[in-house]
Amino acid sequence: MPVERRNNVQTLGDGPATLVFSHGFGCDQNMWRFLAPQYATRFRTVTFDLVGAGGSDIKAYDPGKYGSLSGYADDLLEIVDEFATGPVVLVGHSVSAMVGLLAGIRAPNKLAAHVMIGPSPCYINDGDYVGGFTRQDIDSLLDTLESNYFGWASSMAPAIMGAPAQPELGEELANSFCRTDPDIAKHFARVTFLGDNRADLPKLAAPVLIVQSSDDLIAPLSVGEYMQRNLPNCTLRVVENVGHCPHLSAPCASADAMDEFLATLGH
Numbered sequence: 001m002p003v004e005r006r007n008n009v010q011t012l013g014d015g016p017a018t019l020v021f022s023h024g025f026g027c028d029q030n031m032w033r034f035l036a037p038q039y040a041t042r043f044r045t046v047t048f049d050l051v052g053a054g055g056s057d058i059k060a061y062d063p064g065k066y067g068s069l070s071g072y073a074d075d076l077l078e079i080v081d082e083f084a085t086g087p088v089v090l091v092g093h094s095v096s097a098m099v100g101l102l103a104g105i106r107a108p109n110k111l112a113a114h115v116m117i118g119p120s121p122c123y124i125n126d127g128d129y130v131g132g133f134t135r136q137d138i139d140s141l142l143d144t145l146e147s148n149y150f151g152w153a154s155s156m157a158p159a160i161m162g163a164p165a166q167p168e169l170g171e172e173l174a175n176s177f178c179r180t181d182p183d184i185a186k187h188f189a190r191v192t193f194l195g196d197n198r199a200d201l202p203k204l205a206a207p208v209l210i211v212q213s214s215d216d217l218i219a220p221l222s223v224g225e226y227m228q229r230n231l232p233n234c235t236l237r238v239v240e241n242v243g244h245c246p247h248l249s250a251p252c253a254s255a256d257a258m259d260e261f262l263a264t265l266g267h
Contacts, residue, residue, distance in 0.1 A: 001059075013040030013041060019046040020045075020046045023053070024118070025218055026177040030054070031176075034247065049074075066188070073099050089111075093247060093259070094117070094218070094244065106204060129198070130223070132211055160243070161249065163242060207256065211239060213238075218244040232234075
């Protein structure tokens with residue numbers, strides 16, 4: 001199956017480098033509409049849908065391949081090979097930041113830098129590590145997903161989005177969750193929330209910018225600080241924002257942080 005059709009790949013703009021935007025759990029590439037277009041005036045931009053999301057070809061979904069984030073990393077590297085030109089900066093939200101981490105370790109010559117928005121290498125508290133959730137919390141979340149996915153989506157989306165002054169964004173996220181095939185969403189949720197990529201952090205040599213909300217239910221500030229300590233070349237920028245999606249609810253602050261980072265790369 002062609003990569004373009006499999007992942008509903010869209011390209012825009014041109015420039016000396018390429019920004020590839022990869023969305024998070026339950027979302028699609030439309031979530032980048034406040035960021036990606038403004039960069040198309042200076043860069044080549046690539047947006048796409050993870051297999052199983054948005055306008056991707058659902059027939060390409062293979063539970064075996066996508067039983068770990070490695071399958072998504074394979075897809076990402078294929079997209080970079082086919083659609084990117086020049087140095088590539090991956091802009092990954094939430095779980096896609098970890099997909100980019102794995103891809104960057106596997107093929108360091110293909111990803112020059114990473115912007116990670118609301119990333120987490122592990123959601124479960126472990127000793128001194130504070131991921132934000134106990135194992136019981138995550139098991140309960142996954143059980144609710146199994147028994148009542150649409151109810152979970154409707155109730156959790158506004159809490160995940162945050163942005164109390166912009167309730168329409170929470171409604172948008174709920175609708176995005178509900179458009180996702182429930183069986184695929186449940187499977188991806190297990191891969192996402194039970195994953196642990198902490199041991200992979202020191203392996204990524206490329207420059208990293210973490211854009212962290214000051215108040216994030218899914219990825220608390222302690223996670224961003226942990227990642228900054230364990231990534232070899234990392235800058236942490238905290239933006240004043242309530243919620244897990246600052247690229248939607250605080251796009252100007254997110255873009256300012258990205259612009260400063262890109263300037264350090266010579267862009």
